[in-house]
């Protein structure tokens with residue numbers, strides 16, 4: 001019958017795609033309102049599922065399930081204690097990270113747009129987390145004030161999904177501020193974009209400092225290995 005046929009699956013996909021195209025531009029208020037009202041409060045998995053449901057029919061800027069699962073694997077493997085996220089948006093990636101952090105782990109997440117920062121922070125709380133700190137400022141401002149948040153600690157994981165043009169200046173600022181250690185892992189989203197490519201060119205010039213590891217879609221994992229000159 002049509003109900004169970006591949007034709008129906010195809011028809012549904014076409015309808016979903018059409019709806020998504022007609023869904024227009026990414027809207028922070030609409031994303032927030034949908035997730036807030038449709039998810040089960042206090043349950044991180046429900047918050048993530050609700051984001052994914054929303055993304056099926058509306059334009060959205062979250063990293064999505066496939067790259068989300070890739071990031072999960074990195075977070076599980078690294079068990080990072082200090083995480084910096086640049087570009088929080090409505091908090092999808094933040095919630096993915098927070099639900100896998102060790103007990104003493106801490107997420108600092110940065111969002112330049114004040115309304116988005118407010119809405120994203122609310123979603124993080126809806127998911128049941130209080131342990132994150134949202135910095136409502138630009139990545140450059142956040143990095144210059146990070147030492148006051150981290151004390152002597154370095155960052156174990158940095159996730160960049162803000163403005164690809166800022167990736168390289170921000171990476172250089174993290175280096176200058178001595179916020180990376182040889183355990184640090186860097187995740188770059190949207191690596192195909194021109195700004196992100198300048199990071200790849202930069203790390204290629206420093207093979208003793210950085211290693212590009214695995215990639216899923218346009219998300220890349222990079223390991224930071226500080227160069228210790230031989231005496």
Ligand SMILES: C[S@@+](CC[C@H](N)C(=O)[O-])C[C@H]1O[C@@H](n2cnc3c(N)ncnc32)[C@H](O)[C@@H]1O
Pocket residue numbers: 061062063064086087088089090091092093094110111112113116137138139140161162163166
């Ligand atoms: C693609 S979205 C991030 C999506 C997020 N990773 C997720 O999965 O939900 C990019 C966000 O970065 C923010 N942004 C852009 N430039 C920024 C900057 N220089 N500093 C901090 N946030 C920035 C934008 O306002 C936007 O909310």
